[in-house]
Amino acid sequence: xxxxxxxxxxxxxxxxxxxxxxxxxxxxxxxxxxxxxxxxxxxxxxxxxxxxxxxxxxxxxxxxxxxxxxxxxxxxxxxxxxxxxxxxxxxxxxxxxxxxxx
Amino acid sequence: xxxxxxxxxxxxxxxxxxxxxxxxxxxxxxxxxxxxxxxxxxxxxxxxxxxxxxxxxxxxxxxxxxxxxxxxxxxxxxxxxxxxxxxxxxxxxxxxxxxxxxxxxxxxxxxxxxxxxxxxxxxxxxxxxxxxxxxxxxxxxxxxxxxxxxxxxxxxxxxxxxxxxxxxxxxxxxxxxxxxxxxxxxxxxxx
Numbered sequence: 201x202x203x204x205x206x207x208x209x210x211x212x213x214x215x216x217x218x219x220x221x222x223x224x225x226x227x228x229x230x231x232x233x234x235x236x237x238x239x240x241x242x243x244x245x246x247x248x249x250x251x252x253x254x255x256x257x258x259x260x261x262x263x264x265x266x267x268x269x270x271x272x273x274x275x276x277x278x279x280x281x282x283x284x285x286x287x288x289x290x291x292x293x294x295x296x297x298x299x300x301x302x
Numbered sequence: 303x304x305x306x307x308x309x310x311x312x313x314x315x316x317x318x319x320x321x322x323x324x325x326x327x328x329x330x331x332x333x334x335x336x337x338x339x340x341x342x343x344x345x346x347x348x349x350x351x352x353x354x355x356x357x358x359x360x361x362x363x364x365x366x367x368x369x370x371x372x373x374x375x376x377x378x379x380x381x382x383x384x385x386x387x388x389x390x391x392x393x394x395x396x397x398x399x400x401x402x403x404x405x406x407x408x409x410x411x412x413x414x415x416x417x418x419x420x421x422x423x424x425x426x427x428x429x430x431x432x433x434x435x436x437x438x439x440x441x442x443x444x445x446x447x448x449x450x451x452x453x454x455x456x457x458x459x460x461x462x463x464x465x466x467x468x469x470x471x472x473x474x475x476x477x478x479x480x481x482x483x484x485x486x487x488x489x490x491x492x493x
Contacts, residue, residue: 202357251468297434
């Protein structure tokens with residue numbers, strides 16, 4: 201059967217600890233959507249909760265705060281991987297609980 | 303796209319590959335491919351998506367493509383909705399069934415356990431988490447625990463991809479490019 205667990209763990213390690221241009225603390229904060237200052241906190245929160253509402257201005261604000269395009273790229277990837285990971289883990293936990301009861 | 307590096311910042315090797323894709327497909331390269339070829343050392347999501355979408359599963363490829371379209375619809379990610387609606391429609395050879403499922407799952411001809419599994423994925427995507435009772439509904443409708451796990455993997459891949467598509471501002475491809483992309487995804491996958 202298909203199994204993404206090893207690929208998922210490798211992806212998380214890669215985006216958090218692999219070579220990158222954004223400092224590791226910033227990538228981790230984006231992944232957790234926690235501990236970021238404005239305007240990056242607004243951008244990351246949108247990526248996590250309603251990415252369809254992200255605007256050109258959100259990216260321009262991150263850029264004006266001093267981040268390069270590659271750093272913005274990395275921060276956004278970390279935020280998206282973090283949010284999707286929390287959803288995935290919630291699903292797996294619910295499956296464990298449901299399968300035990302069943 | 304909102305970051306110029308995703309349009310023009312690729313390595314020389316991948317710039318050449320993008321040119322070749324343009325030449326062979328005779329369509330502009332869709333933004334999903336430009337993202338996949340930008341710094342795959344940092345963001346190597348292709349292998350995971352391939353495993354979720356094409357790895358061994360009790361779900362068919364068509365079912366998983368419908369899940370991808372369904373999750374993307376809840377996320378309001380137009381690029382991915384169109385791409386995976388086309389791919390699922392082609393794989394089922396039934397566009398009506400796919401559009402009915404996306405328009406109103408309850409009145410659509412989608413059978414169990416796929417219907418309850420889609421509902422479960424919809425809730426996970428909309429609300430961000432699931433309770434045991436949500437999973438139990440899918441299990442009681444006939445999904446195996448492994449099928450639920452496989453569906454959660456599809457949801458992971460698209461809850462990630464949709465966020466990137468929307469944040470980076472993927473342009474919606476034209477109809478011919480979407481159809482060509484669907485054919486490619488069925489023939490070659492995501493790897």
